[in-house]
Amino acid sequence: MGHGTRSTGPTRTLMPRTPKTQEALDARDALASALSRAGIQLPAMDVRTPWADDGEVRYALVHLGVCSAPVALMLADVILRGIAA
Template sequence: MVGAPKIQEAVEARDALAGALTAAGIQLPAMDVRTPWPETDDEDAGRATRHALIYLGVCSAPVALALAAVIVKGTTR
């Protein structure tokens, strides 16, 4: 599969982020992995440096505020 290592890296990062958010009492409604390149077998220059993207979806204002609070708390340590 084209980009498989980058996709696996993104899946692991998504899972780590989801675990950290869950531990902080925050759940985003959608977190999935997307690739910024076509799913083909064609190799092109620079593909090795591309990263799969973690889509965080949309969230309500209360979830956004909770996420912001956790981030601020983490930066004051």
């Protein structure tokens, strides 16, 4: 697993709190909440921070991990229903 925290389980503190990492953590939590409301749970969602040569965190990524085919189909269905609304 990369540097970061997961939406479930114990919080890891390997990632420095910067505005960029906080933005990614907030986005991960908002997405996890929205997916949960739609009845979808991804097995792993975390935030990863690529490190620059100088050790600074320039951006952070919300890593969605992998999911099963049924979960992918559920995601597609929720997205398409949202587009049609």
